[in-house]
Amino acid sequence: MRIRKLKLALVVFISLVFVVALAYLIGIHLDGGSKKNAPKVTKSENTVLEAVILNGDFEKGDLGWGNPGAIQKEDSGNHCIINNCSWEVRQEMNLLPHTTYTVSAYTKKGTARGPARIAFNFLDVNGAKLPQFYDIKYTHVGDSWEKIPQQFIMVPKNAATAWIYLLSEDPKGYHCFDNVTVTRTSEIGDRKITDISTDQNELMINGDFEMGLYGWIGMADQIKYENGNRFIRNGYNWEVFQIIDVNPGQKYLITAKTRKGTSSKPARIKVVFLNQDEKRVPEFFNILHSFDAAGWENVTEVIQAPSSVNQLRVYLLSDDPKRSGTYCDFDNISLKPVTDEGLKKMLIKNSELTRMVHGFQESGQYVVKAGDTVSGIALQFNIPEQELISANAFSDPGKLEVGQIIYLPQGSAQSLNQTATP
Numbered sequence: 521m522r523i524r525k526l527k528l529a530l531v532v533f534i535s536l537v538f539v540v541a542l543a544y545l546i547g548i549h550l551d552g553g554s555k556k557n558a559p560k561v562t563k564s565e566n567t568v569l570e571a572v573i574l575n576g577d578f579e580k581g582d583l584g585w586g587n588p589g590a591i592q593k594e595d596s597g598n599h600c601i602i603n604n605c606s607w608e609v610r611q612e613m614n615l616l617p618h619t620t621y622t623v624s625a626y627t628k629k630g631t632a633r634g635p636a637r638i639a640f641n642f643l644d645v646n647g648a649k650l651p652q653f654y655d656i657k658y659t660h661v662g663d664s665w666e667k668i669p670q671q672f673i674m675v676p677k678n679a680a681t682a683w684i685y686l687l688s689e690d691p692k693g694y695h696c697f698d699n700v701t702v703t704r705t706s707e708i709g710d711r712k713i714t715d716i717s718t719d720q721n722e723l724m725i726n727g728d729f730e731m732g733l734y735g736w737i738g739m740a741d742q743i744k745y746e747n748g749n750r751f752i753r754n755g756y757n758w759e760v761f762q763i764i765d766v767n768p769g770q771k772y773l774i775t776a777k778t779r780k781g782t783s784s785k786p787a788r789i790k791v792v793f794l795n796q797d798e799k800r801v802p803e804f805f806n807i808l809h810s811f812d813a814a815g816w817e818n819v820t821e822v823i824q825a826p827s828s829v830n831q832l833r834v835y836l837l838s839d840d841p842k843r844s845g846t847y848c849d850f851d852n853i854s855l856k857p858v859t860d861e862g863l864k865k866m867l868i869k870n871s872e873l874t875r876m877v878h879g880f881q882e883s884g885q886y887v888v889k890a891g892d893t894v895s896g897i898a899l900q901f902n903i904p905e906q907e908l909i910s911a912n913a914f915s916d917p918g919k920l921e922v923g924q925i926i927y928l929p930q931g932s933a934q935s936l937n938q939t940a941t942p
C-alpha cells in the first residue's frame with residue numbers, strides 16, 4: 521500500500537517536472553522574438569561580497585533612483601534608464617570608507633554623442649565634496665546592449681556618503697543604462713586587495729595598470745593588454761589622471777615608462793597642485809619626454825610640492841594638440857617622497873627642479889572668472905562646447921569655480937594672448 525502511494529507521488533512529481541520544463545521551453549521560444557533584452561547579470565566568481573546598489577536593474581521603477589521620467593520600458597518588457605548630461609539620475613550609496621568596490625553595468629548607445637559615463641562623488645561628514653571622484657567612460661562599439669568592462673573604485677578614507685551618477689556628455693542626446701551593480705571587492709584580477717600596497721612609500725595607486733583603471737580617472741578602453749602586460753594609451757586630452765595627497769614643500773621622485781605610439785610629439789606627464797579648497801596654484805610641472813626609438817623608455821623627474829598645497833594631479837598624455845587621434849603609451853608610473861640625501865645617492869641632480877614653471881597662463885588654458893559658464897567660454901574662444909567639455913575632466917560642467925583651469929582644445933591659442941593675467 522505504502523509503496524503504491526510512493527509510486528503515485530513519484531509519477532505526479534515527474535509529470536509536474538515535465539510540465540514545468542515544457543512551459544519553460546515554450547517561454548524561451550516565445551521570448552526568442554524579443555532580442556533587445558539587456559543581458560542578465562551573472563554573479564562573477566569570488567569577487568562579489570555584497571551588493572550596495574538598490575534596484576540597479578530598474579525593474580522596481582524609480583526605487584533608489586528617484587527619477588521616474590528617465591525609466592524606459594523596452595518592447596521585451598525590460599526596464600532600463602536613459603539620461604543625457606544631467607546629474608539627476610543618481611543614487612546615494614552606503615559605502616565603507618577606504619574600501620574597494622567593483623562597478624559593472626550595461627549600456628546601450630542612444631542618440632547622445634560621446635561615451636556613456638558612470639560617475640562617483642564622495643562627501644565628508646559635513647556634506648562637503650571630497651576631491652576624489654571617478655568618471656568611468658565607455659565608448660559604445662555597436663547599437664545593442666554592451667557590458668562596460670568591470671571597473672574598481674576606492675572610497676576615500678574620509679568619505680561619509682557616496683553618490684553614483686549615470687549620464688552621457690551630450691545635452692541633446694541620451695544613452696541607456698541597465699543592470700548597474702556596485703559590490704565590495706575582495707580581489708582585483710589575480711591580486712587580493714590586501715596585497716596591493718607592498719611599498720609603503722609608493723603613493724601612486726596601480727601605477728602599472730595591471731588592475732585596469734583602478735585608482736585612475738580615465739576611459740576604460742584606454743587600458744591596453746599586450747604580452748601579459750597592461751598599460752595605458754592616450755592622445756592629447758586631460759582625461760587620464762590620478763589624484764594624490766601630498767605634503768607641502770616635500771620633494772617627490774616621479775618615474776615612468778613611456779613608448780612612442782603614432783604621435784611624433786613628446787609624451788607629456790603634467791603635474792598640477794591644488795590647495796585645501798581644491799583650487800589650482802600657479803606652480804606646475806610639465807615633464808616632456810622626446811622619444812629616441814620605438815621601445816619603452818624611462819622618464820625620471822624630481823618635483824617639489826609648493827607650500828600651501830596638499831594634493832596633486834598627475835596627467836598622462838601625448839603632447840600633440842594639432843593631431844587628434846595620435847597617441848603614446850605609459851606604464852609603471854611611480855611617485856615617492858624623496859630627501860636631498862636620497863637624491864644624491866640616486867645621482868639625480870637637484871637642478872632638475874628648475875623645470876618648475878610659474879604662472880597660471882600656459883598656452884591652451886583659461887582661468888575661470890566670476891560669472892563664466894562653459895558655453896560662454898566656448899563662445900569666447902570659438903570652440904564647440906562639446907569639444908571643450910571633452911577636453912576637460914569636469915566633475916560637473918554646470919558648476920565652474922573661480923580660479924578653475926579650463927583646458928582649451930586645439931586652435932584657440934591666439935585669443936589666449938588677449939586674456940593674459942594682469
Ligand SMILES: [Ca+2]
Binds near residue numbers: 558579599600
Ligand atoms: Ca532591467
Ligand SMILES: [Ca+2]
Binds near residue numbers: 728749750751851852
Ligand atoms: Ca603594466
